[in-house]
Amino acid sequence: MSDLVESRADSTLAEFTADVCRRLASGLLDRTGDDLRDLVAQEVDGLRAALSDPSFLDTADAPSDPPFVSPKGYTTINTNPVTSRRNPLAPLVTIEHDGDVVEMTTTLSLPYQGPRGRVHGGYAAVLLDHVLWHAVRSRLDSVSFTRSLTITYEQALPIGTELTMTGRVTEIDGRKTFAAGEIKAGDVVCVRGEGLWVSPRPRT
Ligand SMILES: CCCCCCCCCCCCCC(=O)SCCNC(=O)CCNC(=O)[C@H](O)C(C)(C)COP(=O)(O)OP(=O)(O)OC[C@H]1O[C@@H](n2cnc3c(N)ncnc32)[C@H](O)[C@@H]1OP(=O)(O)O
Structure with missing residues (x-):
């Protein structure tokens, strides 16, 4: 404790x-x-x-x-x-685990804006990195780091609207864990992400 x-x-x-x-x-x-x-x-x-x-x-x-x-x-x-509630850069988010699926919600305000009315694409990647990392973490005993992350922007991601980020593990291969997910505004999938998380080599 x-x-x-x-x-x-x-x-x-x-x-x-x-x-x-x-x-x-x-x-x-x-x-x-x-x-x-x-x-x-x-x-x-x-x-x-x-x-x-x-x-x-x-x-x-x-x-x-x-x-x-x-x-x-x-x-x-x-x-x-x-x-972190204590880090002013962090928006307020909720995170829930439902079996193997991790779901995170938030509403982003103007500090996260890229094009007018739309979330900055880099911040969308941050949100996906985070939710996917949680999905990976929930399946492993060890820590892991993002090795690659591919983001596809399908639709504008709106500022001032509740967003739902979902992530799940798709494959585990030794130290490599693959995960995929998306960000939705309402029922619309706006951003997709898939990536690889790697655990450091065990110390010999
Ligand atoms: C609840 C608790 C809360 C706690 C709060 C904490 C919150 C934290 C939130 C964090 C949130 C977000 C998280 C963050 O922000 S994590 C921060 C951002 N990420 C990093 O800083 C990671 C930087 N990279 C490294 O440190 C090293 O690369 C590591 C240590 C990860 C591995 O270095 P290492 O030298 O050991 O290995 P390797 O990378 O050469 O290769 C490993 C294997 O992977 C294969 N490979 C490589 N690329 C690809 C590819 N594209 N497709 C398919 N395969 C690929 C490669 O061939 C090899 O395969 P194999 O030969 O073994 O078969």
Whole structure:
């Protein structure tokens, strides 16, 4: 069992701060002038209030990503740029395992935009890499790394619409695990991905 290394209040403050950063990142891209000033002032007020009075924060839910001491004794913070509540770059996602299939959902806002109204293709690849990695991880005892990933963009992937990423393992061959999946907006498959994950050679 891992130990926590900071108080629940501090973890809650960190995640609140990350949420402020997410809102500011979006606001900077869709507001100007007084509208932007209002947002910045409101978020700064919220941060000041949270710092001076911890009861300002909603502590009903436990923090999603408190730092902890790993079984090997390292202080560990989840830095993941897809899933960590504490990393402002990460959108908020859900991940569920259903048998061999892993499903992830999220809605992406303007910081992830490429062409107007569409998700940046590189970020679509990030989401597929992540869901496929989870599918692979659920089938292996060891860690593995993405060795190749081929992405096919079938349709525009919309900003501001719930997206569903699905991944499954298609073949295991020794250290090599192949997986495939897709990203859907509603019922429409917009992006497909397939790749290879390789576990490091065992140490001799
Ligand atoms: C729940 C817990 C949460 C935890 C949070 C953590 C979240 C993490 C989330 C992470 C999310 C995302 C994940 C990430 O972001 S992972 C980060 C991105 N990926 C990397 O950094 C990996 C970089 N590469 C390497 O380090 C090495 O290549 C590794 C160590 C993987 C293997 O190096 P190694 O020198 O050992 O082997 P090899 O690669 O030469 O070859 C291996 C085998 O593969 C065959 N091969 C190669 N290419 C292909 C191909 N295209 N089609 C078919 N086969 C191919 C090749 O012929 C050989 O076959 P064989 O001769 O053995 O039969």
